[in-house]
Amino acid sequence: MTAPRLEIRLDRIEHNARALVERLGARGIAVTGVTKASLGSPEVARAMLAAGASGLGESRLDNVVRLRIAGITAPIVLIRAPMPSQVADVVRHADSSLNTEPVVLELLSAAAVAQQRRHGIVLMVELGDLREGILIDDVADIAKLVLSRPGLELRGIGTNLACQSGVVPDDVNMGVLSELATSLEADLGVSLATVSGGNSANLDWALSGADVGRVDDLRLGEAILLGCEPLRRTPIDGLATDAFSLVAEVIEAKVKPSRPWGTIAQTAFGPRPAAPDHGDGNRAIVALGRQDVDPDGLGAPDGIVILGASSDHLVLDTGATPLTVGAEVRFSLDYRALLRAMTSVFVTRQFVA
Numbered sequence: 001m002t003a004p005r006l007e008i009r010l011d012r013i014e015h016n017a018r019a020l021v022e023r024l025g026a027r028g029i030a031v032t033g034v035t036k037a038s039l040g041s042p043e044v045a046r047a048m049l050a051a052g053a054s055g056l057g058e059s060r061l062d063n064v065v066r067l068r069i070a071g072i073t074a075p076i077v078l079i080r081a082p083m084p085s086q087v088a089d090v091v092r093h094a095d096s097s098l099n100t101e102p103v104v105l106e107l108l109s110a111a112a113v114a115q116q117r118r119h120g121i122v123l124m125v126e127l128g129d130l131r132e133g134i135l136i137d138d139v140a141d142i143a144k145l146v147l148s149r150p151g152l153e154l155r156g157i158g159t160n161l162a163c164q165s166g167v168v169p170d171d172v173n174m175g176v177l178s179e180l181a182t183s184l185e186a187d188l189g190v191s192l193a194t195v196s197g198g199n200s201a202n203l204d205w206a207l208s209g210a211d212v213g214r215v216d217d218l219r220l221g222e223a224i225l226l227g228c229e230p231l232r233r234t235p236i237d238g239l240a241t242d243a244f245s246l247v248a249e250v251i252e253a254k255v256k257p258s259r260p261w262g263t264i265a266q267t268a269f270g271p272r273p274a275a276p277d278h279g280d281g282n283r284a285i286v287a288l289g290r291q292d293v294d295p296d297g298l299g300a301p302d303g304i305v306i307l308g309a310s311s312d313h314l315v316l317d318t319g320a321t322p323l324t325v326g327a328e329v330r331f332s333l334d335y336r337a338l339l340r341a342m343t344s345v346f347v348t349r350q351f352v353a
Helices: 010-025 042-050 061-069 084-093 102-115 136-148 171-188 200-206 222-226 335-343
Strands: 005-008 030-034 055-058 076-078 096-099 119-124 152-158 194-196 217-220 244-256 281-286 305-309 314-319 328-333 348-351
Touching (some): 005 335, 010 030, 010 042, 010 217, 030 042, 030 222, 042 055, 061 076, 061 084, 084 102, 096 102, 102 119, 136 171, 152 171, 152 217, 171 200, 200 217, 200 222, 244 335, 328 335
Parallel strands (some): 005 348, 030 217, 076 096, 096 119, 119 152, 152 194
Antiparallel strands (some): 005 244, 244 281, 244 328, 281 314
């Protein structure tokens, strides 16, 4: 088998998605399965949909197109605000999109009219994390703009927390979102189909027994794919954490000193702390580097320590167990490592039973 390769277990992804759909469904919250970390994989999308996800969320238009070409007909929401240069294709391929900018809404309206389509709009509200979002006092005016433009349909409101600044979803900020939804409906005479509370970081709050108010949708990627919640990266009870693993091949195996020698300057990727002196030990290099994965997001097997990485090499201390050239080493991944590995053209993907 070729390496490096990502081994993907669709049964575990479907299991995780089904467990979350059931737990959140009992609280009146639907799951939008986010496929962006899988590079818009149709196989992953089908696993999420088979488990009961109400639709899919994607941040990149290329991935949306990939899903459509593969025959995915489920609703897809573009979860990064559309680029003005892509509005025609956004309307053509995505059922709805998350938005904050009036100028983009005007362009989406024109594109929808030209294509004789209706495009759903979810307005994103800034609740403190300082990524995308409309300030609360401005939401009503922008909602009125959506309602006044042909080809657009105001589907709802949403927010995003924890991604940029680590702001934790809680009763306070989720309560503000719920109150805003109710006041918009009363003031504008509309009914909002969606109040999207956020991402996998919302799970602690949503499953805590707290009053979820008007929140009726969460956009879940990391929790489904990796079985953990993003706030503390702790495993979620009953979910599989091994749906993905990254396999790399050993290209050098030798006994070497633990400390470099000579005059020390910066490495290829900046300064590096001085290495402790543990004497000679078993070292190995696998054909995997920063061009393939974020090495800081890898978990090594028991008894192996990752010492460092350059563009194309991952250096390992293999402890008491010497490896042989050609042997394979299997790593676990966190979200950042998965995201980069799925994007690398040098990492193949294999779906395994």
